[in-house]
Amino acid sequence: xxFSYSNGYDGRTxxxxxxxxxxxxxxxxxxxxxxxLHYQLEVDSNCVSTSGCSGGGGGGGGPNLSNxxxxxxxxxxxxxxxAYIVIGIIVNYKVKGARGVEMIPNWSFWKDMPFLLxxxxxxxxxxxxxxxxxxxxxxxxx
Numbered sequence: 048x049x050f051s052y053s054n055g056y057d058g059r060t061x062x063x064x065x066x067x068x069x070x071x072x073x074x075x076x077x078x079x080x081x082x083x084l085h086y087q088l089e090v091d092s093n094c095v096s097t098s099g100c101s102g103g104g105g106g107g108g109g110p111n112l113s114n115x116x117x118x119x120x121x122x123x124x125x126x127x128x129x130a131y132i133v134i135g136i137i138v139n140y141k142v143k144g145a146r147g148v149e150m151i152p153n154w155s156f157w158k159d160m161p162f163l164l165x166x167x168x169x170x171x172x173x174x175x176x177x178x179x180x181x182x183x184x185x186x187x188x189x
Contacts, residue, residue, distance in 0.1 A: 062087045 053060040066089060135152025139145040148154055 060085045064089045066091050 062085075064087065131152060136150045139150045139152065151157065
């Protein structure tokens with residue numbers, strides 16, 4: 048099974064090739080790269096067939112690749128968030144001499160986040176209305 052995307056920037060292409068291999072539960076390999084133009088990934092798995100996963104009995108065989116990648120993504124995301132907070136607190140404490148809530152990395156940004164989200168949602172919801180001239184109000188024309 049082959050998925051291909053060939054409408055990329057500067058003629059770049061991307062292929063994902065799924066191959067059936069009865070001896071593998073699932074392996075992702077970066078197999079080909081022509082500098083900046085063509086990229087190819089291959090997935091070898093015993094789950095690439097019309098009958099689903101082979102072997103393993105009972106629960107459908109090998110691992111579900113979407114669960115593996117999803118779990119990996121979530122794990123790396125939370126590990127990154129924890130590292131960001133811990134390293135930021137250490138740097139702010141040791142280097143900048145911050146104390147209290149000022150030790151939290153980018154404290155002023157996180158303090159303003161609810162208001163920034165509100166402004167973004169309001170802009171997103173009212174922009175089409177203002178662009179078409181359907182909304183009343185706002186500034187007077189000079």
